Amino acid sequence: MKQVSPPLLQLQGISKSFGPLLALKDVNLTIQHREIHGLLGGNGAGKTTLMNVLFGLYKPNAGQVILRGQTIHIQSPRDAIHHGIGMVHQHFLQVPHFTVVQNIVLGSRLHNRPTLNLTRATERIQDLCQRFGLEADPNAHIIDLPMGVRQRVEILKALYRGVDVLILDEPTTNLTPQEVDSLFESLQRMVAEGMSVVFITHKLREVMQVCDTISVLRAGEHQLTLPRTQVSEELIVRTMVGSDIDLDESILFAATAPQESSSSRTGPPVLDVQGLTLTAESNTPQVDDVSLQVHAGEIVGIAGVAGNGQQELLEAVLGIRTADRGQIRFQNEELGHCSTRDRLRRGIAYVPEDRVQDGILPTATIAQNSILGVHDRPPYSQHGILKWPIITQHAQHLIAEYHIQTQGAGQQAGNLSGGNLQRLILARALAQPIQLLILHNPTSGLDIPTVEQIYRQIRQRRQEGLAVLLVSDDLDELMLLSDRIAVLYRGALVGHLQQKDFDKYEIGRMMSGVYNHV
Amino acid sequence: MQNSQFVQFASLVMLAIVPYILASQGTMLAGQTGLFIVSQEGVMLVGASVGFLGAFLSGSLLIGLLLAALSGAIAGLALAYFTTTLKLDQFVIGLAIFFLGLGLSNLFFKLVVGVTLQPPIIPTLKAVPIPLLSQIPILGPILFRQNLMVYFSILLSLFLIYFLYYTSWGLSLRAVGENPKAADSVGVPVARSRYITAIVAGMLMALAGAYLPMVYTGSYTDGIVNGRGWLAIALTFLGGWSPHLIFVGSLFFAGVEILALRAQVLGVGLPYQFLRMIPYLATIFVMLLTYKRLRTPAFLGLNYDRESRTSI
Ligand SMILES: Nc1ncnc2c1ncn2[C@@H]1O[C@H](COP(=O)(O)OP(=O)(O)O)[C@@H](O)[C@H]1O
Ligand SMILES: [Mg+2]
Numbered sequence: 137m138k139q140v141s142p143p144l145l146q147l148q149g150i151s152k153s154f155g156p157l158l159a160l161k162d163v164n165l166t167i168q169h170r171e172i173h174g175l176l177g178g179n180g181a182g183k184t185t186l187m188n189v190l191f192g193l194y195k196p197n198a199g200q201v202i203l204r205g206q207t208i209h210i211q212s213p214r215d216a217i218h219h220g221i222g223m224v225h226q227h228f229l230q231v232p233h234f235t236v237v238q239n240i241v242l243g244s245r246l247h248n249r250p251t252l253n254l255t256r257a258t259e260r261i262q263d264l265c266q267r268f269g270l271e272a273d274p275n276a277h278i279i280d281l282p283m284g285v286r287q288r289v290e291i292l293k294a295l296y297r298g299v300d301v302l303i304l305d306e307p308t309t310n311l312t313p314q315e316v317d318s319l320f321e322s323l324q325r326m327v328a329e330g331m332s333v334v335f336i337t338h339k340l341r342e343v344m345q346v347c348d349t350i351s352v353l354r355a356g357e358h359q360l361t362l363p364r365t366q367v368s369e370e371l372i373v374r375t376m377v378g379s380d381i382d383l384d385e386s387i388l389f390a391a392t393a394p395q396e397s398s399s400s401r402t403g404p405p406v407l408d409v410q411g412l413t414l415t416a417e418s419n420t421p422q423v424d425d426v427s428l429q430v431h432a433g434e435i436v437g438i439a440g441v442a443g444n445g446q447q448e449l450l451e452a453v454l455g456i457r458t459a460d461r462g463q464i465r466f467q468n469e470e471l472g473h474c475s476t477r478d479r480l481r482r483g484i485a486y487v488p489e490d491r492v493q494d495g496i497l498p499t500a501t502i503a504q505n506s507i508l509g510v511h512d513r514p515p516y517s518q519h520g521i522l523k524w525p526i527i528t529q530h531a532q533h534l535i536a537e538y539h540i541q542t543q544g545a546g547q548q549a550g551n552l553s554g555g556n557l558q559r560l561i562l563a564r565a566l567a568q569p570i571q572l573l574i575l576h577n578p579t580s581g582l583d584i585p586t587v588e589q590i591y592r593q594i595r596q597r598r599q600e601g602l603a604v605l606l607v608s609d610d611l612d613e614l615m616l617l618s619d620r621i622a623v624l625y626r627g628a629l630v631g632h633l634q635q636k637d638f639d640k641y642e643i644g645r646m647m648s649g650v651y652n653h654v
Numbered sequence: 655m656q657n658s659q660f661v662q663f664a665s666l667v668m669l670a671i672v673p674y675i676l677a678s679q680g681t682m683l684a685g686q687t688g689l690f691i692v693s694q695e696g697v698m699l700v701g702a703s704v705g706f707l708g709a710f711l712s713g714s715l716l717i718g719l720l721l722a723a724l725s726g727a728i729a730g731l732a733l734a735y736f737t738t739t740l741k742l743d744q745f746v747i748g749l750a751i752f753f754l755g756l757g758l759s760n761l762f763f764k765l766v767v768g769v770t771l772q773p774p775i776i777p778t779l780k781a782v783p784i785p786l787l788s789q790i791p792i793l794g795p796i797l798f799r800q801n802l803m804v805y806f807s808i809l810l811s812l813f814l815i816y817f818l819y820y821t822s823w824g825l826s827l828r829a830v831g832e833n834p835k836a837a838d839s840v841g842v843p844v845a846r847s848r849y850i851t852a853i854v855a856g857m858l859m860a861l862a863g864a865y866l867p868m869v870y871t872g873s874y875t876d877g878i879v880n881g882r883g884w885l886a887i888a889l890t891f892l893g894g895w896s897p898h899l900i901f902v903g904s905l906f907f908a909g910v911e912i913l914a915l916r917a918q919v920l921g922v923g924l925p926y927q928f929l930r931m932i933p934y935l936a937t938i939f940v941m942l943l944t945y946k947r948l949r950t951p952a953f954l955g956l957n958y959d960r961e962s963r964t965s966i
Contacts, residue, residue: 154961191839193838193839193960193961194960194961195961212838212841213838213839213840213841214841214843217840217841218841223839225839229833229835229836229839229840230833230836231828231829231832231833231836231837232832232833232952233832233949233952234825234828234829234832238825239836241822241825242825242826242829242836242837242840242842243826243829243837243840243841243842244840244841252820252821252822252824252825293840297840
């Protein structure tokens, strides 16, 4: 009889619920030796939850984990690490005020616990950097490092512990295309050295580029696992979205590039920003001499690695922060010291990045939230008295038009899921007569049908003549929607591309501050 | 004699430094794991009461101190249980323990001593001069002719500096207060770290309280702690949650306390209440100047729940 060696890792019948929500339903997944296993699924499919179960962060309701043919019990990350399982979380788990080497050795067995002499650890880290092509200065403080390097530190942390399986949860979110490529190279080196990698993503192209095996999760259920050579993009997409959307009509999965916009861009711009500068307390500009125009009927995208001044720029445009220098003109009128409220009144709508914190009043009802900002004006209120029948009717109308899934306008807005919340916020913004729509990461963390719907809305409004300023960390999204893209790096606009010149590597170079294009 | 007056003043300051150091270093230590304690005043009162009664009944100051430490450990354990295990609000539980301590300290005293005309007295802590070192001019009498608790609090501060910044245990503890999820994800035991620091902090605070009746009068009164517990919180913030600066700050607070007493005795024009106000004013003043640079542990006061998404 031939002895078949068992697969490296098997997850069997994993179920996990959060209160009433069943996030994983009887999921099976097998990871072979020496493979890059792509775990694909739309947002909310349960990818992170599944891996958090494997890593001991979440306790499953049912199911077991089998490592090299033997059932193991993982109660905590400590156990997972002990069994050779490492995980790089989507939100980096680092101590910003510690150095790289301190973050890496944290919690590991040190030979010299009472002296904390890190020379030997530092040498080992430098060796790992070399071996896997992951550049990082061991003595730098995390807080001073850009996202791409922090990502590498997270990987080094796992490698330092000598893992056999490395789980990476959406590792490409904050990377430039160049950094993505070099990450993939590092992953291939790891596999060459005998490790296995689980690569979580919601981006199809990435798994097709690098994975040996692909598994798809949808709505907490395992759909398929196949070698890459046996799948087509179309099959994967269909499995990811199920019957929820019509692929032929899809914007997100469109096979062809978007058609040139019809905007003529004549006449004065709707938004005209000149030399806007905002200086932080430490005297380094957060927004550095930014000039920017957005015309009616066009979508202007702002690319950049998160944290390069996106939030500050938008807040300055909206008057939430006061700029030190520069001019902002809206429809030919200088906004000057106009209050935020006035700016919104004049026809600017803002969809903030942090939906719950900045977008709604979580304990107020959907109806109340649906009129925020216009609540003191007719027809919603007269002489300071709110007109509830009209407000409720308005909210019900938005719920129907934007397919917001809820039991009614009287429900608390804070209980809406991410996708429904974003629908509400967008509905509120578009319900009023506006000339400029400002969006910040409008689809981050949203499920595929919602993303489709939001893209559709944005495109349609552009066609109707709305000016749109779209700030996003997601380069694919920007290239899909924008007519022009400007790149923000350390608070300054360092490059500017027309749609016909869009090239993700070119934009990636600008995002990392390497630019010669003006 | 200028010199001998200074020496006398400085050695009084060293006597007064003990409760500030013990209570604030305890507060700081728990803060390093993210536990924000506000029950100092109450735990110090219990420590004072238990320490005094223990010493009174047993006739031994050491037994008094040990019993006080035990009472503080129980307070710390309770705080850790309610906040770390039951995940109740740290501030609310801290206040509850303060009020409980306020009541219990009185109750213990009444139960054991009852109402008497002649208050019970215990012996005070004796100075234990260190051979040779105590012979050094000026420094000798200030630093090396003190009671054991003064030595203990100086050594404790030195030890904490070493422990927190030069050992891997210290690194792990600080990581828990900076980012518990990060610590958890690399196998640092978050709950255990918080339990340990809460218990040690409680013991230090109770010792700070027990020291008070043992150092000056040998008697116990209701107002014996006199706000020092609240000052310890201010001092910890002022010291940026670092053991070095807390030590320096303790010197300052103790110095002001002694000056205030002096002024009262000498009858300087300034009212005593005004002098007692100085530490609080100084705290506000220094904070205004430095609040941007003073760091507190990032997760100070926040409970950690592994499965919750908000504690990223
Ligand atoms: N800690 C948590 N508490 C409550 N619900 C959660 C938690 N983590 C995930 N969920 C829910 O479980 C589902 C799956 O989420 P997740 O695993 O994060 O999806 P993915 O990583 O595939 O985007 C979602 O509906 C999400 O809202
Ligand atoms: Mg996820």
